[in-house]
Amino acid sequence: MKKHLLPTIVLACLLSFSACQQHCSLSVIPAPQGVELHRGAFVPNEHTQLWVEAPEYDKQLLQDYMCASPMPLVVADAMPAANGVMLRVVDSLAGVDGAEGYVLAIEKNGVVLEALSPAGLFYGVQTLVQMFDGARVPVGRIVDAPRFAYRGMMLDVSRHFFDVSFIKRQIDAMARYKLNHLHLHLTDAAGWRVEIERYPRLTDLAAWRTHATWKEWWNGGRKYVDKAAEGAHGGYYTQAEVRDIVDYARRHYITVIPEIEMPSHSEEVLVAYPELSCSHAPYEGSDFCVGSEATFEFLENVLLEVMRLFPSEYIHIGGDEASKQAWKSCPKCQARMQREGLATVDELQSYFIHRIETFLNNHGRKLLGWDEILEGGLAPNATVMSWRGTEGGLKAMAMGHRAIMTPGEYCYFDAYQDAPHTQPEAIGGYLPLQKVYAYEPLPDTIDISLASLLYGVQGNLFAEYIPTEEHMEYMAYPRVLALAEVAWSLPENKCYEDFRVRAIEEVSYLRSKGYNAFDLAHEVGNRPGADRQLQHLGVGKRVSYVDGCNFYPGYAAGGSDALANGVRGGWTYGDKCWQGFLGRKGVDVVIDLEKSTTIREVNADFMQICGPGVFMPSQIVVSVSDDGESFTELISIDNEVVRDDAVTFKTFGWEGVATARYVRYQAARSDFGGFLFVDEVVIR
């Protein structure tokens, strides 16, 4: 494989800013901090000796890893004088800050890799292995260390269960890209996935359901079935399998963080053990009864087993999206609130999180939760995983807590990564590689003294619409690579054009290893017109919203000029270029062209994605006026709205010749209700 000095990379970098030039000849992901390359190469052969100086456990592990790599190596009996690859842990290392850094020096007659820890050696090994093109390694010196200590990936194994061998394959890939935390979303409504010896019904019942895919199950009654029932779909990790995964991850310098959802997202538990809900009845809600001591007894017993299985510093307790509704009328929850002096159910949730945190802290662990754990007051030592934007994380940091950034807009790999019509069904959205890559976790505005509290970043792969292993890998790669570079590389060393070339090569590598990576080289890209300014007669003209028609504030697309600003929306209504309408009146706007104008075309685009309730209009009317009071209809279009799985875009409009000052565009909502989304009223 040709990996070095690709002319296209050099060209791309010359066209881009200069900061990335030092990296453009090194095809390594994530881009190292400091790279010097010289003439010549080290060419290993069957006599090349491997020498490792590290604590015994790590020494064996690093030897095994290197010997399994494509480099021809034999383990040395004594330190080789030449033609050797030497790895050693040292006490100090010039220019390297932090335990995970390393210095990799490649000479014609051998390689010396030094680090302050075995993990640092492991990351240097990844760089060396990626630099090896099958025959040679270019002479040079790499001085490298990660930007962030926490570099994570979350896999949702609840919505669809993925077995141990699949998880190990992802660990292999994560290690290659220097990620160091694997967060497993082990429990949720769609299935409980970890054996708890004390509560066997969690895996005899709550791990099994009526349908193979989440979507069929969600739309088909959401029922759990006995493990032995005919047609039961699901699965779980036995405790032995969990130990196997944790050990395998440890051998790749990756910590596995378990997530056990509480106090909500727990429908499956409350069917297996209905006495833990406020109603004591199955199939009635997703929240534990926080008023009941039995809830704490159960959760603490579960956490005791979880802590025995997972040695991670952090235990993730979810904490997100509690409805809190049942708590408002449950006598036990109300009594708890009164006893503890809690004014709101938010404070009851906070009481719950505090109490679970105390339990974890008493067992030497730390609590990690989604940003909802801020509601009602954050527990004293908790770390926040910020998913609803970055505000939660920044707020936690301002309060002196650590935060991990995983905002949906940049880090949720369940969104479409290319034009939806070219992709398997996804949950929605549009998150191309370039956008993941562009993510900068530290805003300019942050108080620099707080920056050290930003623990790191994580990509999340929720699996509602991802029923197979092939599909999961397709959604993960190459976006994981972009995330790895956000997490590891310095912002001044980042350059998307350069990265994209490296990522295309890496996709080829991943595919050669059997990973079903997205075909980046044939990426379609954003919706035509979305990335450039559109010119037409209405641009810059005033848009008025006829009585009763208002855009939805959460989807304002910049405000009242959005439909005449020349900006097209992309593949997702969430890109701040589509304006959303939720009212009964639908869309009813008038554009004032300021003087009588000859017009030949009026049209607007709409999008539909039924999952989140975004539908095409059922009727469109275009009309014109000279005085803005009495309008003449140019066209009325009836449209049959059909519910389907696709993401679709459609243009509705009029063509002809008319002269007028005012143009009115009306679009009616269909019987499905929901949102109408429109990006621009185009007038020509």
Ligand SMILES: [Zn+2]
């Ligand atoms: Zn209750």
